[in-house]
Amino acid sequence: MDEAAATNDTRPSGPTAREPRPRSVTDGRAAADAFRERMGELGQEARATRPLDAVRREARTAVEAVRAAWRGPGRERDLVVQSLKAAAAAVIAWLVGGVWMGDPLALMAPWVALVLVQATVFSSLVQGARQFGAICVGTVLASATLALTGDTTGALALSVPVLMLLSNWPRFGDQGIYAATTALFTLTAGTVSMSGVGHRVGQAALGAVIGVAVNALVLPPIHLRDVRENLATLARESGDILRSVAADLHEGDWDAQTAAGWLNASARLDRRLEALRSARRWSQESLRLTYGPLRALHRVPHMPLPPPDEDERLGRVTGQVTTLTRALAVAVDDKRTPAPPEGPALHSYADLLDLLGDACHTEADRFLNGSVDRRRDDEKENRMRELHRQLQERLREHAGQGAEHTAVLGTLLLQAENLWAEILPEHAER
Numbered sequence: 001m002d003e004a005a006a007t008n009d010t011r012p013s014g015p016t017a018r019e020p021r022p023r024s025v026t027d028g029r030a031a032a033d034a035f036r037e038r039m040g041e042l043g044q045e046a047r048a049t050r051p052l053d054a055v056r057r058e059a060r061t062a063v064e065a066v067r068a069a070w071r072g073p074g075r076e077r078d079l080v081v082q083s084l085k086a087a088a089a090a091v092i093a094w095l096v097g098g099v100w101m102g103d104p105l106a107l108m109a110p111w112v113a114l115v116l117v118q119a120t121v122f123s124s125l126v127q128g129a130r131q132f133g134a135i136c137v138g139t140v141l142a143s144a145t146l147a148l149t150g151d152t153t154g155a156l157a158l159s160v161p162v163l164m165l166l167s168n169w170p171r172f173g174d175q176g177i178y179a180a181t182t183a184l185f186t187l188t189a190g191t192v193s194m195s196g197v198g199h200r201v202g203q204a205a206l207g208a209v210i211g212v213a214v215n216a217l218v219l220p221p222i223h224l225r226d227v228r229e230n231l232a233t234l235a236r237e238s239g240d241i242l243r244s245v246a247a248d249l250h251e252g253d254w255d256a257q258t259a260a261g262w263l264n265a266s267a268r269l270d271r272r273l274e275a276l277r278s279a280r281r282w283s284q285e286s287l288r289l290t291y292g293p294l295r296a297l298h299r300v301p302h303m304p305l306p307p308p309d310e311d312e313r314l315g316r317v318t319g320q321v322t323t324l325t326r327a328l329a330v331a332v333d334d335k336r337t338p339a340p341p342e343g344p345a346l347h348s349y350a351d352l353l354d355l356l357g358d359a360c361h362t363e364a365d366r367f368l369n370g371s372v373d374r375r376r377d378d379e380k381e382n383r384m385r386e387l388h389r390q391l392q393e394r395l396r397e398h399a400g401q402g403a404e405h406t407a408v409l410g411t412l413l414l415q416a417e418n419l420w421a422e423i424l425p426e427h428a429e430r
Contacts, residue, residue: 081219086117089214093207107185108135108200112207113214120282121216128208130175135204138163138182143197152187159183226279231306232367234272234314238321239360241265242353242419245325249350259329266325269318276311306367317360317422324415331408345394345409352387352416355380359423384420391416 066076093113098106112131118124141163146155163183167176186200215221245262248254283305358380391413395406 078221082117082221085214085218086114086211088218089117089211090114092214093210096210097203097206103199103203106203108203109207109210112204113211114207116208116211117215121212121220124212124215127173127175128212130171130173131178132204132208134167134172134175134177134179135182136201137166138179139186139197139200141179142183142186143194146187155187156184159187227276227283227305228367228370230272230276230279231310231314232364234269234276234318235360235367236364237265237269237272238314238317239357239364241269241321241325242357242360245328246350246354246357249346249353252346254332256329256332259325259332262325263322263329266318266322269321273315273318276314280308280311310367313422313425317419320415320419320422324412324419327408327411327415331412345391348387348390348394349409349412349416352384352391355384355387356416356419356423363423381424388417388420 090110090113093109094106097103097109103109112128112135115131116124116128118127138159141159142155145159146152149155149158160180160183163180166172167179169176172179182200186197189196241262244265248258248262391409395409395413
Protein backbone atom coordinates (compact mmCIF):
# COMPACT_ATOMS: atom_id res chain seq x y z
CA MET A 1 0.00 0.00 0.00
CA ASP A 2 2.70 2.41 0.93
CA GLU A 3 4.71 1.64 -2.17
CA ALA A 4 1.63 1.93 -4.41
CA ALA A 5 0.68 5.18 -2.88
CA ALA A 6 4.18 6.40 -3.37
CA THR A 7 4.12 5.21 -6.99
CA ASN A 8 0.74 6.80 -7.79
CA ASP A 9 1.61 10.15 -6.16
CA THR A 10 1.70 12.63 -9.05
CA ARG A 11 2.79 15.72 -7.07
CA PRO A 12 6.07 17.12 -8.24
CA SER A 13 9.00 16.04 -6.18
CA GLY A 14 10.81 19.40 -6.42
CA PRO A 15 9.96 22.58 -4.56
CA THR A 16 6.90 24.57 -5.61
CA ALA A 17 5.82 28.13 -5.10
CA ARG A 18 3.73 27.09 -2.08
CA GLU A 19 6.27 24.69 -0.67
CA PRO A 20 9.72 26.26 -1.03
CA ARG A 21 12.70 24.16 -0.26
CA PRO A 22 13.59 24.81 3.37
CA ARG A 23 17.05 26.23 3.94
CA SER A 24 19.08 24.83 6.73
CA VAL A 25 20.01 26.97 9.73
CA THR A 26 23.66 26.64 8.74
CA ASP A 27 22.97 28.01 5.25
CA GLY A 28 21.02 30.98 6.67
CA ARG A 29 23.73 31.85 9.14
CA ALA A 30 26.41 31.61 6.50
CA ALA A 31 24.48 33.90 4.15
CA ALA A 32 23.83 36.38 6.96
CA ASP A 33 27.50 36.36 7.96
CA ALA A 34 28.56 36.90 4.35
CA PHE A 35 26.07 39.73 3.97
CA ARG A 36 27.26 41.41 7.19
CA GLU A 37 30.87 41.00 6.14
CA ARG A 38 30.18 42.57 2.74
CA MET A 39 28.25 45.43 4.34
CA GLY A 40 31.13 45.96 6.73
CA GLU A 41 33.58 46.15 3.84
CA LEU A 42 31.37 48.65 2.04
CA GLY A 43 31.01 50.69 5.22
CA GLN A 44 34.77 50.73 5.70
CA GLU A 45 35.26 51.84 2.11
CA ALA A 46 32.66 54.58 2.52
CA ARG A 47 34.20 55.74 5.79
CA ALA A 48 37.61 55.75 4.17
CA THR A 49 36.50 57.73 1.14
CA ARG A 50 34.26 60.27 2.90
CA PRO A 51 37.05 61.97 4.88
CA LEU A 52 39.29 61.98 1.82
CA ASP A 53 36.54 63.50 -0.31
CA ALA A 54 35.88 66.12 2.35
CA VAL A 55 39.58 66.96 2.53
CA ARG A 56 39.78 67.24 -1.26
CA ARG A 57 36.72 69.52 -1.38
CA GLU A 58 38.09 71.74 1.36
CA ALA A 59 41.47 71.90 -0.35
CA ARG A 60 39.87 72.87 -3.68
CA THR A 61 37.78 75.52 -1.94
CA ALA A 62 40.85 76.96 -0.23
CA VAL A 63 42.84 77.03 -3.48
CA GLU A 64 39.98 78.71 -5.33
CA ALA A 65 39.66 81.30 -2.56
CA VAL A 66 43.40 82.08 -2.74
CA ARG A 67 43.23 82.44 -6.51
CA ALA A 68 40.18 84.71 -6.27
CA ALA A 69 41.92 86.91 -3.69
CA TRP A 70 44.99 87.11 -5.91
CA ARG A 71 43.07 87.90 -9.11
CA GLY A 72 41.35 91.04 -7.94
CA PRO A 73 38.85 92.72 -5.63
CA GLY A 74 36.13 90.54 -4.23
CA ARG A 75 34.80 88.88 -1.10
CA GLU A 76 37.92 86.77 -0.70
CA ARG A 77 40.26 89.73 -0.84
CA ASP A 78 38.03 91.65 1.60
CA LEU A 79 38.32 88.74 4.00
CA VAL A 80 42.11 88.76 3.72
CA VAL A 81 42.24 92.51 4.36
CA GLN A 82 39.98 92.30 7.43
CA SER A 83 42.01 89.40 8.86
CA LEU A 84 45.30 91.24 8.43
CA LYS A 85 43.79 94.40 9.93
CA ALA A 86 42.64 92.46 13.00
CA ALA A 87 46.10 90.96 13.45
CA ALA A 88 47.72 94.38 13.02
CA ALA A 89 45.36 95.92 15.59
CA ALA A 90 46.27 93.24 18.13
CA VAL A 91 50.01 93.77 17.56
CA ILE A 92 49.68 97.55 17.87
CA ALA A 93 47.66 97.20 21.08
CA TRP A 94 50.32 94.92 22.56
CA LEU A 95 53.13 97.27 21.59
CA VAL A 96 51.33 100.23 23.17
CA GLY A 97 50.03 98.49 26.29
CA GLY A 98 52.66 95.87 26.98
CA VAL A 99 55.89 97.26 25.56
CA TRP A 100 55.57 101.04 25.62
CA MET A 101 53.44 101.35 28.77
CA GLY A 102 54.97 98.27 30.42
CA ASP A 103 51.64 97.16 31.88
CA PRO A 104 51.80 93.57 33.25
CA LEU A 105 48.06 93.18 32.55
CA ALA A 106 48.31 94.20 28.90
CA LEU A 107 46.57 91.02 27.68
CA MET A 108 43.22 92.79 27.59
CA ALA A 109 44.29 95.39 25.01
CA PRO A 110 45.27 93.07 22.10
CA TRP A 111 42.39 90.74 22.91
CA VAL A 112 39.78 93.50 22.64
CA ALA A 113 41.46 95.11 19.61
CA LEU A 114 41.49 91.77 17.77
CA VAL A 115 37.77 91.21 18.30
CA LEU A 116 36.66 94.72 17.40
CA VAL A 117 37.88 94.77 13.80
CA GLN A 118 34.38 94.05 12.55
CA ALA A 119 32.84 93.98 9.08
CA THR A 120 31.84 97.65 9.30
CA VAL A 121 33.04 100.68 11.25
CA PHE A 122 29.58 101.17 12.76
CA SER A 123 29.47 97.58 14.03
CA SER A 124 32.98 98.05 15.49
CA LEU A 125 31.74 100.99 17.55
CA VAL A 126 28.57 99.20 18.68
CA GLN A 127 30.38 95.98 19.53
CA GLY A 128 33.16 97.92 21.22
CA ALA A 129 30.70 99.67 23.53
CA ARG A 130 28.97 96.38 24.34
CA GLN A 131 32.19 94.51 24.95
CA PHE A 132 33.67 97.27 27.10
CA GLY A 133 30.53 97.29 29.22
CA ALA A 134 30.63 93.51 29.60
CA ILE A 135 34.31 93.59 30.60
CA CYS A 136 33.68 96.29 33.19
CA VAL A 137 30.77 94.34 34.69
CA GLY A 138 32.78 91.11 34.78
CA THR A 139 35.83 92.75 36.34
CA VAL A 140 33.90 94.65 39.02
CA LEU A 141 31.66 91.73 39.98
CA ALA A 142 34.58 89.31 40.16
CA SER A 143 36.57 91.70 42.36
CA ALA A 144 33.56 92.32 44.62
CA THR A 145 32.84 88.61 45.15
CA LEU A 146 36.51 87.93 45.89
CA ALA A 147 36.57 90.70 48.46
CA LEU A 148 33.37 89.29 49.97
CA THR A 149 34.44 85.62 50.15
CA GLY A 150 38.22 85.95 50.35
CA ASP A 151 38.50 82.74 48.29
CA THR A 152 38.95 82.32 44.54
CA THR A 153 36.74 79.23 44.35
CA GLY A 154 33.95 80.88 46.26
CA ALA A 155 34.20 83.99 44.12
CA LEU A 156 33.99 81.88 40.98
CA ALA A 157 30.97 80.01 42.33
CA LEU A 158 29.19 83.27 43.12
CA SER A 159 30.09 85.46 40.15
CA VAL A 160 30.23 83.16 37.11
CA PRO A 161 26.61 81.87 37.27
CA VAL A 162 25.30 85.41 37.64
CA LEU A 163 27.46 86.65 34.77
CA MET A 164 26.41 83.78 32.50
CA LEU A 165 22.77 84.70 33.09
CA LEU A 166 23.60 88.35 32.52
CA SER A 167 25.34 87.49 29.24
CA ASN A 168 21.91 86.81 27.73
CA TRP A 169 20.84 90.42 28.26
CA PRO A 170 19.92 91.82 24.82
CA ARG A 171 21.81 95.04 25.51
CA PHE A 172 25.07 93.10 25.41
CA GLY A 173 24.21 91.37 22.12
CA ASP A 174 26.72 88.62 21.38
CA GLN A 175 29.36 90.30 23.56
CA GLY A 176 27.78 89.29 26.87
CA ILE A 177 29.95 86.20 27.19
CA TYR A 178 32.97 88.45 27.74
CA ALA A 179 31.63 89.38 31.19
CA ALA A 180 32.06 85.78 32.37
CA THR A 181 35.41 85.22 30.64
CA THR A 182 36.78 88.47 32.08
CA ALA A 183 35.75 87.34 35.55
CA LEU A 184 37.61 84.07 35.02
CA PHE A 185 40.75 85.91 33.93
CA THR A 186 40.48 88.32 36.85
CA LEU A 187 40.02 85.67 39.52
CA THR A 188 42.58 83.17 38.23
CA ALA A 189 45.33 85.69 37.46
CA GLY A 190 46.32 86.15 41.11
CA THR A 191 45.71 88.77 43.74
CA VAL A 192 42.93 91.20 42.87
CA SER A 193 43.35 94.84 43.86
CA MET A 194 41.80 98.15 42.93
CA SER A 195 44.82 99.01 40.83
CA GLY A 196 44.51 95.68 39.02
CA VAL A 197 40.86 96.33 38.27
CA GLY A 198 41.75 99.77 36.94
CA HIS A 199 44.52 98.30 34.76
CA ARG A 200 42.18 95.77 33.19
CA VAL A 201 39.48 98.29 32.47
CA GLY A 202 42.03 100.76 31.10
CA GLN A 203 43.61 98.12 28.85
CA ALA A 204 40.17 97.11 27.55
CA ALA A 205 39.45 100.74 26.70
CA LEU A 206 42.86 101.06 25.00
CA GLY A 207 42.23 97.92 22.91
CA ALA A 208 38.77 99.14 21.92
CA VAL A 209 40.14 102.49 20.77
CA ILE A 210 42.93 100.86 18.74
CA GLY A 211 40.63 98.25 17.15
CA VAL A 212 38.03 100.80 16.08
CA ALA A 213 40.70 103.23 14.85
CA VAL A 214 42.46 100.61 12.73
CA ASN A 215 39.16 99.47 11.23
CA ALA A 216 38.06 103.05 10.48
CA LEU A 217 41.33 104.51 9.22
CA VAL A 218 43.04 101.60 7.43
CA LEU A 219 41.00 100.64 4.36
CA PRO A 220 37.61 101.04 6.09
CA PRO A 221 35.27 98.25 4.98
CA ILE A 222 32.65 99.55 2.54
CA HIS A 223 30.54 96.80 1.03
CA LEU A 224 29.16 98.38 -2.13
CA ARG A 225 30.49 95.67 -4.42
CA ASP A 226 28.45 92.94 -2.71
CA VAL A 227 25.14 94.51 -3.75
CA ARG A 228 26.16 94.70 -7.41
CA GLU A 229 27.52 91.16 -7.39
CA ASN A 230 24.39 89.74 -5.77
CA LEU A 231 22.13 91.63 -8.17
CA ALA A 232 24.16 90.35 -11.11
CA THR A 233 24.11 86.78 -9.78
CA LEU A 234 20.35 86.87 -9.24
CA ALA A 235 19.72 88.23 -12.74
CA ARG A 236 22.12 85.75 -14.34
CA GLU A 237 20.67 82.70 -12.58
CA SER A 238 17.15 83.80 -13.50
CA GLY A 239 18.28 84.00 -17.11
CA ASP A 240 19.91 80.56 -16.84
CA ILE A 241 16.63 79.03 -15.68
CA LEU A 242 14.65 80.68 -18.48
CA ARG A 243 17.13 79.50 -21.10
CA SER A 244 17.18 76.00 -19.64
CA VAL A 245 13.38 75.83 -19.77
CA ALA A 246 13.46 77.11 -23.35
CA ALA A 247 15.99 74.46 -24.39
CA ASP A 248 13.94 71.66 -22.81
CA LEU A 249 10.75 72.91 -24.45
CA HIS A 250 12.48 72.97 -27.83
CA GLU A 251 13.56 69.35 -27.42
CA GLY A 252 9.95 68.39 -26.72
CA ASP A 253 10.63 65.40 -24.45
CA TRP A 254 10.25 67.19 -21.12
CA ASP A 255 8.39 65.40 -18.36
CA ALA A 256 7.64 65.62 -14.65
CA GLN A 257 11.27 64.95 -13.73
CA THR A 258 12.42 67.79 -15.98
CA ALA A 259 9.84 70.10 -14.43
CA ALA A 260 11.04 69.09 -10.96
CA GLY A 261 14.53 70.20 -11.96
CA TRP A 262 13.15 73.60 -12.98
CA LEU A 263 11.36 73.93 -9.64
CA ASN A 264 14.51 73.10 -7.70
CA ALA A 265 16.49 75.66 -9.67
CA SER A 266 13.85 78.35 -9.09
CA ALA A 267 13.78 77.53 -5.36
CA ARG A 268 17.48 78.42 -5.19
CA LEU A 269 16.57 81.91 -6.37
CA ASP A 270 14.89 82.56 -3.01
CA ARG A 271 18.20 82.00 -1.24
CA ARG A 272 19.92 84.31 -3.71
CA LEU A 273 17.30 86.96 -3.04
CA GLU A 274 17.88 86.69 0.70
CA ALA A 275 21.63 87.05 0.13
CA LEU A 276 20.94 90.20 -1.88
CA ARG A 277 18.86 91.69 0.93
CA SER A 278 21.58 90.87 3.44
CA ALA A 279 24.19 92.51 1.20
CA ARG A 280 22.00 95.60 0.93
CA ARG A 281 21.79 95.86 4.72
CA TRP A 282 25.58 95.48 5.02
CA SER A 283 26.21 98.10 2.36
CA GLN A 284 23.94 100.61 4.06
CA GLU A 285 25.60 99.99 7.41
CA SER A 286 29.10 100.19 5.94
CA LEU A 287 28.36 103.70 4.67
CA ARG A 288 27.55 104.94 8.16
CA LEU A 289 30.42 106.85 9.79
CA THR A 290 32.56 106.47 6.65
CA TYR A 291 31.79 109.68 4.81
CA GLY A 292 34.27 112.15 3.38
CA PRO A 293 37.97 111.45 4.00
CA LEU A 294 37.38 107.94 5.35
CA ARG A 295 35.75 106.89 2.10
CA ALA A 296 38.67 108.41 0.18
CA LEU A 297 41.06 106.25 2.22
CA HIS A 298 39.34 103.14 0.91
CA ARG A 299 39.30 104.41 -2.67
CA VAL A 300 35.62 103.56 -3.03
CA PRO A 301 34.78 102.99 -6.71
CA HIS A 302 32.87 105.76 -8.42
CA MET A 303 30.27 103.37 -9.83
CA PRO A 304 26.88 104.31 -8.36
CA LEU A 305 25.22 101.81 -6.08
CA PRO A 306 22.04 100.36 -7.66
CA PRO A 307 18.99 101.77 -5.87
CA PRO A 308 16.89 99.55 -3.56
CA ASP A 309 14.16 99.56 -6.22
CA GLU A 310 16.33 97.20 -8.24
CA ASP A 311 16.20 94.68 -5.38
CA GLU A 312 12.43 94.75 -5.44
CA ARG A 313 12.33 94.47 -9.22
CA LEU A 314 14.65 91.44 -9.24
CA GLY A 315 12.55 89.96 -6.45
CA ARG A 316 9.48 90.21 -8.67
CA VAL A 317 11.41 88.62 -11.55
CA THR A 318 12.36 85.62 -9.41
CA GLY A 319 8.75 85.31 -8.28
CA GLN A 320 7.55 85.26 -11.88
CA VAL A 321 10.17 82.64 -12.81
CA THR A 322 9.00 80.45 -9.93
CA THR A 323 5.35 80.85 -10.93
CA LEU A 324 6.17 80.00 -14.54
CA THR A 325 8.02 76.79 -13.62
CA ARG A 326 5.15 75.76 -11.35
CA ALA A 327 2.65 76.30 -14.15
CA LEU A 328 4.73 74.10 -16.45
CA ALA A 329 5.02 71.43 -13.74
CA VAL A 330 1.24 71.38 -13.36
CA ALA A 331 0.77 71.17 -17.13
CA VAL A 332 2.97 68.10 -17.45
CA ASP A 333 1.43 66.30 -14.46
CA ASP A 334 -0.67 63.36 -15.68
CA LYS A 335 -2.97 63.68 -12.67
CA ARG A 336 -3.98 67.23 -13.58
CA THR A 337 -6.47 68.33 -16.23
CA PRO A 338 -4.47 71.13 -17.91
CA ALA A 339 -2.35 70.08 -20.87
CA PRO A 340 0.81 71.78 -22.16
CA PRO A 341 0.78 73.59 -25.50
CA GLU A 342 2.11 71.72 -28.49
CA GLY A 343 3.61 72.32 -31.91
CA PRO A 344 4.32 75.86 -33.14
CA ALA A 345 2.91 77.47 -29.99
CA LEU A 346 5.38 75.58 -27.81
CA HIS A 347 8.33 76.50 -30.02
CA SER A 348 7.31 80.16 -30.15
CA TYR A 349 7.02 80.23 -26.39
CA ALA A 350 10.44 78.62 -26.00
CA ASP A 351 11.95 81.27 -28.30
CA LEU A 352 10.36 84.02 -26.21
CA LEU A 353 11.75 82.55 -22.97
CA ASP A 354 15.18 82.27 -24.54
CA LEU A 355 15.14 85.97 -25.44
CA LEU A 356 13.98 86.87 -21.94
CA GLY A 357 16.88 84.83 -20.57
CA ASP A 358 19.28 86.80 -22.78
CA ALA A 359 17.79 90.01 -21.42
CA CYS A 360 18.45 88.80 -17.86
CA HIS A 361 22.10 88.14 -18.76
CA THR A 362 22.35 91.63 -20.22
CA GLU A 363 20.99 93.01 -16.95
CA ALA A 364 23.62 91.02 -15.02
CA ASP A 365 26.41 92.54 -17.12
CA ARG A 366 24.93 96.01 -16.57
CA PHE A 367 25.03 95.57 -12.80
CA LEU A 368 28.64 94.41 -12.82
CA ASN A 369 29.75 97.24 -15.10
CA GLY A 370 28.04 99.86 -12.96
CA SER A 371 25.94 101.15 -15.82
CA VAL A 372 22.72 102.95 -15.01
CA ASP A 373 21.03 103.08 -18.42
CA ARG A 374 19.89 99.92 -20.14
CA ARG A 375 21.24 99.16 -23.59
CA ARG A 376 18.54 98.68 -26.15
CA ASP A 377 18.69 95.84 -28.63
CA ASP A 378 16.06 96.74 -31.21
CA GLU A 379 16.47 93.51 -33.14
CA LYS A 380 15.75 91.30 -30.12
CA GLU A 381 12.92 93.52 -28.95
CA ASN A 382 11.27 93.37 -32.36
CA ARG A 383 11.67 89.61 -32.33
CA MET A 384 10.03 89.43 -28.90
CA ARG A 385 7.08 91.50 -30.10
CA GLU A 386 6.69 89.25 -33.13
CA LEU A 387 6.72 86.12 -30.95
CA HIS A 388 4.23 87.75 -28.62
CA ARG A 389 1.83 88.39 -31.52
CA GLN A 390 2.27 84.82 -32.74
CA LEU A 391 1.44 83.43 -29.31
CA GLN A 392 -1.68 85.59 -29.09
CA GLU A 393 -2.82 84.18 -32.44
CA ARG A 394 -2.08 80.63 -31.26
CA LEU A 395 -4.09 81.34 -28.13
CA ARG A 396 -7.11 82.31 -30.24
CA GLU A 397 -6.69 79.12 -32.27
CA HIS A 398 -6.44 76.99 -29.10
CA ALA A 399 -9.65 78.58 -27.79
CA GLY A 400 -11.57 76.73 -30.48
CA GLN A 401 -9.87 73.38 -29.78
CA GLY A 402 -10.47 72.92 -26.06
CA ALA A 403 -10.14 74.49 -22.66
CA GLU A 404 -7.16 72.42 -21.46
CA HIS A 405 -4.51 73.74 -23.87
CA THR A 406 -6.04 77.22 -23.86
CA ALA A 407 -5.83 77.57 -20.06
CA VAL A 408 -2.18 76.55 -19.92
CA LEU A 409 -1.07 78.63 -22.89
CA GLY A 410 -2.90 81.68 -21.56
CA THR A 411 -1.28 81.27 -18.13
CA LEU A 412 2.19 80.84 -19.61
CA LEU A 413 1.74 83.81 -21.91
CA LEU A 414 0.67 85.96 -18.96
CA GLN A 415 3.78 84.94 -17.01
CA ALA A 416 6.00 85.78 -19.97
CA GLU A 417 4.37 89.19 -20.28
CA ASN A 418 4.94 89.86 -16.58
CA LEU A 419 8.59 88.85 -16.92
CA TRP A 420 9.01 91.11 -19.92
CA ALA A 421 7.51 94.04 -18.02
CA GLU A 422 9.91 93.52 -15.09
CA ILE A 423 13.09 92.75 -17.02
CA LEU A 424 12.65 95.55 -19.57
CA PRO A 425 10.19 97.95 -17.92
CA GLU A 426 10.87 100.83 -20.31
CA HIS A 427 10.56 98.75 -23.46
CA ALA A 428 7.89 96.20 -22.60
CA GLU A 429 4.89 96.08 -24.86
CA ARG A 430 1.85 97.43 -23.04
